[in-house]
Amino acid sequence: MSFGLKNVRATYQCLVNKVFAALIGKIMEVHVDDMITKSVKELNHVKDLKETFKVLRKYETKLNSKKCTFRVSTRKFLGYMIDKKALKPTLTRSKWY
Numbered sequence: 001m002s003f004g005l006k007n008v009r010a011t012y013q014c015l016v017n018k019v020f021a022a023l024i025g026k027i028m029e030v031h032v033d034d035m036i037t038k039s040v041k042e043l044n045h046v047k048d049l050k051e052t053f054k055v056l057r058k059y060e061t062k063l064n065s066k067k068c069t070f071r072v073s074t075r076k077f078l079g080y081m082i083d084k085k086a087l088k089p090t091l092t093r094s095k096w097y
Contacts (some may be wrong), residue, residue, distance in 0.1 A: 028052060036077055053078050
């Protein structure tokens, strides 16, 4: 992704934050190219996914289907295990000698 350029990740993160600004913190969490659409109630999940896809279509953004997963109740995201009840860190602390 860098093509020899500097600050590409930060620039891309700013772009993603602007594109999904209305959804981040409500039904989405985004970090560079890792995106999660979350729903409190299972019945709302299809509606939340439709909103996400609507924004993706608006900005003509494509997703890699090999990296997409749906109907996941537990998932590792940015060093955390996310499930229906809790957010647990999965990072192990190194030993200090």
